Amino acid sequence: MAGHSKFKNIMHRKGAQDKKRSAMFSKLSREITVAAKMGLPDPEMNARLRAAVLAAKAQSMPKDNIQRSIDKASAGDAESYEEIRYEGFGPGGVSLIVEALSDNRNRTATNVRTIFSKNGGNLGASGSVSHGFDRLGLIEYPATAGDADKVLEAAIEAGADDVESDDDGHRIWTSVDSLHEVAKALEGSLGEADATKLAWRPQTPVEVGEDDAAQLIKLIDTLDEDDDVQTVWGNYEISDAVAEKLA
Incomplete structure (x- = not known):
């Protein structure tokens, strides 16, 4: 599988789980608070908040924590966060998009630029790599949701545009505008999704060799560890054989 999830699976097996x-x-709490602050504090009436709450539930975030994050926005005492997108290049010519929520643009920019430069990458200008990605809706289900045929049939009936299935699970792609309509329809046939979110899907994946993959994993891992970074998307593709060697 290409992109974010394969490396995530590797990193989740590497320890320091409590800290992660x-x-x-x-x-997750920051995203919930920002989403609630930008719209209504009701997930049923706020598509972005609904996606954030679903993502939190998928990671077993306690209900009390979720509600506190929503209440924080409603009370008007939440910090002011700015949404920032950074674009750059990683080892092996990989294109990366980094999405952040920050209360200090200068700090975040400095941190992201430093992480790129210390891990074999370099930060580019706005628009330098995003033209090679499509902005889409993404709904993720575990492999236990059903076999590929069952999920494909459910996705077609729900109005999805594309489905990718492998041993890691199912990724259902939609247009941005139809994301939450499709997600709600799928709940009826497949149950609650692991994640419902906006995503960057690469148009042309780049296969990465073992040496570049090791450095790329370190770059993405370090970006993920930054408090302001929310998500990292890339056009990399790594073979199962290389992934197992690096696990």
Whole structure:
């Protein structure tokens, strides 16, 4: 599989799970608060908040934590975060898109630029790589949701545009505008999704060799560890054989 998830699977097997979980909850909480602040505090009436809550539930974030994050926005005492997108290049000529929520643009820009430069990459100008990606809706289900045929049939009936299935699970792609309509329809046939979100899908994947993949993993891992970074998307593709060697 190409992109974010394969490397995520590798990193989740590398230890320091408590620290990663705490950082993940912090980022999920920030997204929930921002989403609630930008719209209504009701997930049923706020598509972005609904996606954020679903993502939090998929990571077993406690309900009390989710509600506190929503209440924080409603109370008007939440920090002001700015959405920022960075674009750059990683080892092996890979294109990367980094999405951040920051209360200090200068700090975040400095941190992201430093991480790129110290890990074999370089930060580019706005628009330098995003032209090679499509902005789409993404709904993710675990492999246990059903076999490829079952998920494909459900996705077609729900109005999805494309489906990718492998041993890691199912990725259902939609247009941005139809994401939440398709997600709701799929809940009826497949249950609640692991994630419902906006994503960057590469138009032309780049296969990465073992040496470049090791450095790329380090770059993405370090970006993920930054408090302000929410998501990292890339056009990389790594073979199962190389992934197992690096696991």
